[in-house]
Amino acid sequence: MRLHVIGLGGAGGRIVDRLAAGHDAEPFLAGVHAFDTDMDALEALDALGEERRYRFGDAAGGDGLEGDLHAGRRLGDAHASELDRTMDDQQPSLAEAFLIVVGLGGAAGAGAAPALAAELSRLYDAPVYAFGILPVPSETDEPDDDGPTSGVPDGESAPPTPHRPLAERNAARTLDALSDECAAVFPFDNAAWLRPSETLGGARDRLNEVVVERVAALFGAGETPEGTATPQQVLDASDVARAVGSDGEIAAIGHATQAVEPPDSGSRFGLGLFGSSEPAEVDTSAAVSAIETVIRKAARGKNTVEVPEGRADRTLLVVGGPPAWLNREAIADGRRWLAEETGSDAILSGDAPVPDGDAVSAVVIRSGIDEPERIRELRETIA
Numbered sequence: 001m002r003l004h005v006i007g008l009g010g011a012g013g014r015i016v017d018r019l020a021a022g023h024d025a026e027p028f029l030a031g032v033h034a035f036d037t038d039m040d041a042l043e044a045l046d047a048l049g050e051e052r053r054y055r056f057g058d059a060a061g062g063d064g065l066e067g068d069l070h071a072g073r074r075l076g077d078a079h080a081s082e083l084d085r086t087m088d089d090q091q092p093s094l095a096e097a098f099l100i101v102v103g104l105g106g107a108a109g110a111g112a113a114p115a116l117a118a119e120l121s122r123l124y125d126a127p128v129y130a131f132g133i134l135p136v137p138s139e140t141d142e143p144d145d146d147g148p149t150s151g152v153p154d155g156e157s158a159p160p161t162p163h164r165p166l167a168e169r170n171a172a173r174t175l176d177a178l179s180d181e182c183a184a185v186f187p188f189d190n191a192a193w194l195r196p197s198e199t200l201g202g203a204r205d206r207l208n209e210v211v212v213e214r215v216a217a218l219f220g221a222g223e224t225p226e227g228t229a230t231p232q233q234v235l236d237a238s239d240v241a242r243a244v245g246s247d248g249e250i251a252a253i254g255h256a257t258q259a260v261e262p263p264d265s266g267s268r269f270g271l272g273l274f275g276s277s278e279p280a281e282v283d284t285s286a287a288v289s290a291i292e293t294v295i296r297k298a299a300r301g302k303n304t305v306e307v308p309e310g311r312a313d314r315t316l317l318v319v320g321g322p323p324a325w326l327n328r329e330a331i332a333d334g335r336r337w338l339a340e341e342t343g344s345d346a347i348l349s350g351d352a353p354v355p356d357g358d359a360v361s362a363v364v365i366r367s368g369i370d371e372p373e374r375i376r377e378l379r380e381t382i383a
């Protein structure tokens with residue numbers, strides 16, 4: 001689908017910069033912008049040139065807002081239409097969906113996100129989704145000279161986790177506001193993805209790569225390069241919209257890939273007998289097993305946010321890979337298995353053929369889920 005992605009604040013900017021670096025040439029990425037009050041943070045971006053980044057909010061004097069969410073909200077309200085106008089050069093009216101990427105514990109991004117979501121919803125028919133990064137508990141801990149939140153001497157070890165005493169409360173408030181303004185919210189639980197020895201500062205590039213990989217896997221799935229055979233069940237923007245709904249519900253993304261031999265490699269299965277115009281053959285049991293494994297891993301592996309009991313009202317399954325590997329029966333079996341696994345009545349599914357691919361992949365979206373534990377913890381901070 002044609003997606004217009006907006007990164008707000010430090011985290012949002014770094015993530016969309018990485019998305020642009022890895023996926024700029026792909027048709028799903030119709031527009032990318034990074035907006036921040038902090039000039040230095042914007043200048044540190046690599047892939048997004050001047051024309052795709054924009055500093056707003058003169059009142060912030062070119063800096064971040066250091067956690068002051070009220071100030072962030074005021075700036076967001078004052079500048080939402082200016083931010084929308086900044087997007088005009090990338091034809092937002094053609095977008096089939098908008099995705100606002102933002103670190104929920106901050107102030108500049110989290111403050112501006114609800115107002116920008118409201119403005120985009122008011123101006124365009126396309127759904128506005130949010131990808132909201134949840135803070136880690138150690139951000140609110142008091143700095144401790146020996147702990148991971150302290151300064152790190154002489155750059156010997158990983159950069160520290162910045163101290164943000166208001167991060168959890170900002171996140172809880174912003175989640176609520178985004179649920180009111182967005183069609184759906186995809187939380188990403190930094191804490192669940194952080195390894196025990198890591199600090200947020202040291203791990204952020206790795207975490208950002210996971211976010212980018214999932215955004216691309218979901219929103220890039222329906223886009224086949226020109227000249228590709230049409231998939232049997234094309235995934236489009238309305239499938240995603242139906243799966244995640246329009247009421248601001250929380251949704252989780254699972255994703256897995258498994259390497260397979262390209263069908264035209266002429267070795268194990270193809271034997272080199274097929275010309276390029278003939279479909280290559282793949283051993284059926286190998287295809288069935290690859291598809292079954294990848295669907296299970298996407299469903300049971302680590303999701304963007306933990307789903308209590310794995311249960312969901314609605315589930316979307318997208319299976320991708322070289323067309324010869326997309327075994328219809330295995331996909332149908334996978335759908336049945338997933339319906340049982342999630343207790344979903346509605347399982348939507350689609351294909352994402354990758355003609356020259358060397359892996360099969362599955363994306364599983366769960367929507368209509370019980371409240372994840374980490375989100376309950378965050379909400380308790382403002383109860």
Ligand SMILES: Nc1nc2c(ncn2[C@@H]2O[C@H](COP(=O)(O)OP(=O)(O)OP(=O)(O)O)[C@@H](O)[C@H]2O)c(=O)[nH]1
Nearest residue numbers: 009010011064065066067103105106107108109135
């Ligand atoms: N995954 C990930 N999370 C980040 C990153 N940077 C910050 N975060 C998280 O996002 C939250 C907000 O940080 P920023 O995006 O830097 O904040 P900001 O919106 O610029 O707001 P202020 O700094 O308060 O002006 C933090 O509390 C962290 O939880 C990052 O690069 N990757």
